[in-house]
Amino acid sequence: MRIEIQLxxxxxxxxxxxxxxxxxxxxxxxxxxxxxLSLSDAKAVLAGIQERVVTAQAASFLARHxxxxxxxxxxxxxxxxxxxxxxxxxxxxxxSPRFHRCCCQPSTSKTxxxxxxxxxxxxxxxxxxxxxxxxxxxxxxxxAQLLKEVLPVGSTANACTIRRHLHKVAARHDADLGGxxxxxxxxxxxKGQPQAAVIVGIDGGYLRNWYDKKRNFEVIVGKSMITGxxxxxxxxxxxxxxxxxxxxAAVLQDLSGTPAITMLTDGGDSxxxxxxxxxxGAVPILDWFHIAMRLTGLGQYTRGLAHHNPVEATAxxxxxxxxxxxxxxxxxxxxxxxxxxxAADVAALDSRYPKLKRLAKATAGLAIYIANNAAAxxxxxxxxxxxxxxxxxxxxxxxxxxxSRRFAKKQQMQWSKVGAHRLLQTRTKTLDGTLRDLxxxxxxxxxxxxxxVPALAIAA
Ligand SMILES: [Zn+2]
Numbered sequence: 001m002r003i004e005i006q007l008x009x010x011x012x013x014x015x016x017x018x019x020x021x022x023x024x025x026x027x028x029x030x031x032x033x034x035x036x037l038s039l040s041d042a043k044a045v046l047a048g049i050q051e052r053v054v055t056a057q058a059a060s061f062l063a064r065h066x067x068x069x070x071x072x073x074x075x076x077x078x079x080x081x082x083x084x085x086x087x088x089x090x091x092x093x094x095x096s097p098r099f100h101r102c103c104c105q106p107s108t109s110k111t112x113x114x115x116x117x118x119x120x121x122x123x124x125x126x127x128x129x130x131x132x133x134x135x136x137x138x139x140x141x142x143x144a145q146l147l148k149e150v151l152p153v154g155s156t157a158n159a160c161t162i163r164r165h166l167h168k169v170a171a172r173h174d175a176d177l178g179g180x181x182x183x184x185x186x187x188x189x190x191k192g193q194p195q196a197a198v199i200v201g202i203d204g205g206y207l208r209n210w211y212d213k214k215r216n217f218e219v220i221v222g223k224s225m226i227t228g229x230x231x232x233x234x235x236x237x238x239x240x241x242x243x244x245x246x247x248x249a250a251v252l253q254d255l256s257g258t259p260a261i262t263m264l265t266d267g268g269d270s271x272x273x274x275x276x277x278x279x280x281g282a283v284p285i286l287d288w289f290h291i292a293m294r295l296t297g298l299g300q301y302t303r304g305l306a307h308h309n310p311v312e313a314t315a316x317x318x319x320x321x322x323x324x325x326x327x328x329x330x331x332x333x334x335x336x337x338x339x340x341x342x343a344a345d346v347a348a349l350d351s352r353y354p355k356l357k358r359l360a361k362a363t364a365g366l367a368i369y370i371a372n373n374a375a376a377x378x379x380x381x382x383x384x385x386x387x388x389x390x391x392x393x394x395x396x397x398x399x400x401x402x403x404s405r406r407f408a409k410k411q412q413m414q415w416s417k418v419g420a421h422r423l424l425q426t427r428t429k430t431l432d433g434t435l436r437d438l439x440x441x442x443x444x445x446x447x448x449x450x451x452x453v454p455a456l457a458i459a460a
Contacts, residue, residue, distance in 0.1 A: 009053070054087065062115060087126070136429075202275060202278075204270060206219070285390070330378050332375075333374070
């Protein structure tokens with residue numbers, strides 16, 4: 001049979017603007033694969049409709065702007081012009097004539113193109129959204145292939161264009177944060193407003209540097225959790241972010257009142273410094289399992305020492321146990337004092353144990369680690385009994401989710417710092433389901449995405 005697709009465009013006054021055959025094709029009915037539209041049929045239909053719809057909209061806009069908006073005099077033509085509008089259903093070429101400005105409206109520019117005021121961007125927001133979302137999940141090249149396979153986007157979808165567009169989205173988001181002047185989160189009690197209790201964890205991961213292939217650079221990933229709201233992610237490359245305090249503020253900006261933030265880290269120097277910048281008023285908590293791991297490491301040395309100095313080793317082991325007990329109960333001062341004494345005693349130890357130097361170094365390291373993080377040592381036993389978090393495991397899994405797959409760590413893919421920083425912005429928003437919201441703030445008339453895959457499904 002012959003299938004004909006007709007399109008009728010009707011104006012606001014019910015007058016028919018155009019009636020047009022978009023295309024026709026012949027379909028058999030004798031084989032399963034001939035039933036219904038094929039992907040290529042559908043792409044041709046969509047492209048044909050899109051071209052006519054966009055052309056009609058542009059013509060209607062142009063018709064309204066042919067005359068001076070103030071004195072209604074017809075504008076003098078300066079000559080023809082062309083623009084290409086890229087959409088999810090094909091690239092549409094449009095006539096975009098230039099006009100002289102009316103003499104009643106003084107302006108620095110003598111001519112202008114009315115369509116230039118409508119087409120502030122030559123890529124449709126929805127296509128930009130699709131490109132950004134999928135390139136945040138899979139590689140730029142795969143994104144181009146995916147879009148080409150299911151949509152009539154033609155040759156304009158390629159890895160370079162999609163990367164450029166994703167960078168543009170991330171840079172615009174960054175510029176927004178600067179403009180909103182989000183401060184750092186100085187949380188604390190007594191501000192008189194209801195407070196949302198926020199748990200935040202930040203942790204680092206490493207990527208191979210494109211420009212200096214022997215080196216890695218650190219990326220920071222964070223997760224915020226609030227009861228009754230989906231978790232939000234954020235990420236950054238420290239050297240690429242002039243105001244890292246904005247990252248956390250941005251994911252918490254929709255909360256009313258000053259949030260009461262608890263910030264968990266592993267106590268490493270870079271994340272600890274960043275935590276202080278991001279939320280100076282937050283309650284810091286050192287990950288219990290990092291403490292426990294250090295103590296376990298020391299325990300292995302003491303068992304080695306026992307072969308040479310059994311008495312000293314037993315004493316050392318019980319002193320470590322007591323330090324651990326102090327730490328578990330949040331007695332930071334006493335734990336620091338005891339760790340320092342222990343380090344001094346181990347340094348003075350006379351033994352033939354071959355790893356004595358390493359033991360001394362690890363003991364001194366423990367004392368410094370506890371002292372540096374003394375302000376972040378809560379009463380873990382109490383938190384544990386109350387069912388509150390004492391570990392950063394929840395953010396370590398987020399680092400894996402955000403960084404490992406897309407950044408192809410296993411394949412040793414290399415990244416530029418700026419490229420990694422920008423991809424982190426769009427990827428965290430894609431994974432926690434807030435990318436569409438970001439686009440809606442830029443393009444309020446952008447329809448809600450009914451078929452959006454729920455964030456949690458993507459994350460899983
Ligand atoms: Zn005028």
